[in-house]
Amino acid sequence: MIQLYDSFHQASKDLYYSLTQAGFQGPVVVINDDGFLPEGVTSAYSYYCQMETGQGRSLYFNQLQVPPFWEITGTNGDGEVWDYSQRKAKIFYAEPKHLRRIKNVDWFGPNEKVRFTDHYNRFGWLFARTYFNAEQKVTSRIYFNQAKQEVLVENFMTGDIQLNWQGKVYFFDNRVELFRHYFAEMGWELSEIWYNSLSTPFFLSYNSPEAGQDILFWQEGIQEDIPGNMKVMLNSSHVRTQRVLVQQRQVYQKMMDILPEEQKAKIAYLGYIYPSLRENAGRKEILILTNSDQIEKLEELTQALPDFHFHIGALTEMSQRLMAFEAKSNITLYPNISQKQLQRLFQECDIYLDINHSGEVMDAVRKAFEQNMVILAFEQTIHNRDLIPAAHRFDASQPTDMVMALAGFAASYPQMVALQREETSNESVTGYQQLLGKEER
Known part of the structure; x- marks a missing residue:
């Protein structure tokens, strides 16, 4: 089995991690090589330029x-x-x-x-x-x-x-021909190509003269209709790809609503196996990372939650406006935070508030999710909607709603963590093995 990714973005990394955790092995190939592919992931460009x-x-x-x-x-x-x-x-x-x-x-x-x-x-x-x-x-x-x-x-x-x-x-006339030449030079078995894009990876599958049983892992959204290349695939029984595994639950449900009955059998839902690095201990320790002093409703939250401690970190110096919050007994500031401090806070805090304006810092929401921290956000500041369930999102005009959710944290944090996992395409090893076959490839 070959894993074939158009580019190695976060969704590709999630699928790669999931397949590895479920025991599926084989060459991992990326079409668009950015020069920073991790060990074990390659491309035609890496191979011929000898970057490996x-x-x-x-x-x-x-x-x-x-x-x-x-x-x-x-x-x-x-x-x-x-x-x-x-x-x-x-x-x-x-x-x-x-x-x-x-x-x-x-x-x-x-x-x-x-x-x-x-x-x-x-x-x-x-x-x-x-x-x-x-x-x-x-x-x-x-x-x-x-x-x-x-x-x-x-x-x-x-x-x-x-x-x-x-x-x-x-x-070569195009990238498809280049990668077919590359596959032949590597001597790989081509009976199964598992891919995640309807661009070059799809055409590599579609134009392969060899018989095979390929799978498309669909990680994107859809508009009001199915993409054209997917229609070609679903309408034919003679192409290699006869299974489409949709990795976003809402997209899967929408596709099932618009597809004819005879094509639904080719579609299934399969989320991701996300890392779960530790258990949430229910500590009232809150982490916020920011690149600016614009932290939504910070004054109201710290005032209303005196028994919670707010740890606020920044990779740079902090403004005088933000430094003034250090006078509060339930706030600790970390200007120019070190990686060691940051790692410690992700271990010691059990709540992450995605309430900073401007860009996300250090992929913080993803890191908090993997640590099973309870993540709450304002709609006006949210950075990673896919990992924050609707029940954990609040309007900044009603900060008391977030306060109430946090006030019940000690009693409800196990359910809050479970909700995060259930509503964010979280899947199990068993689920992968049952749908894809238990034998290693």
Whole structure:
């Protein structure tokens, strides 16, 4: 069995983790390689550029090579390159962003239009460069090995790809042909491809001449109708993909409402096996992470809940406005919080309030969910709706509703944690094995 992902985003990671936990083994392949794929996950680009055996460390933002006298500036969100008052480039970080590891760099031409983007990998070397035309459309991308030799040249205007490999030059009409060549070179068994996208992964399955039993794991939403490629699949009994496993409960229910009866048999629901790192101990210790001093209804909550202790952390310095809250006996502030402190707070707090404005810090809601912390949010500040049940979301105009929910925390936290798991596509190992087959692949 091959796991085939279009890109390795959070939903892909969740499926990969779930399949691994359930005992399903096999090559794990990603179409769009960003240079930061974890150990055990690969792509055609990683293989041919030899990133799988690469060495080195990711580049810190100020290690970018620039001409003499140019200046590099940076925050925890991104970086910039300046030639006096002229901005020459923007630096984008890999997650987690506070580590400031370079992932992509946009280099500007006149009027700050992007001329090309340099892509750096987790070993700190330039592995790809993407070129843009005057209309800011992507025209081509060149991939390099660590010796800076051109390995792959991808033309986005025509779709064709050139591969320079072991003294030979290969030409492919598209990515499907490239990945079929890659699969053949790896010698993998292709009777089962489990994939999560109706783009290149679907076409790899659909155009395979070999017989097979493939599965589409549908992780996206739908509009008023089923996507066209899925219709093709569901309307035919001659394609390799005869099963669609929908990973969002509401999407599954909507599909069952609009599909004809003869196609419903091909559809099933299957959520994710989420990590469960510890049990909730019912402690009245609250964690809030923020990048700003805009924390919704903080004054009202701390005033109404004197027997709860609020731990507020930030990766940077805190403003005087926020520092003033330290005078309250039930608040502890952590400006410039260290990773060790943050890890300790995720272990010692049993409630997470997603009530900070601006961006989410350190994927905090996800971390809190895996720690089985009870997560409450305001609708106006919520960062990860998929992991917070409706009963745990409140309108900021009615903060007393959140206060009441917290007031009953000591008696109801086991039920609150259970609700979080039940309403967020949580699945069991047994559920995976029963639906996909218990034997390891």
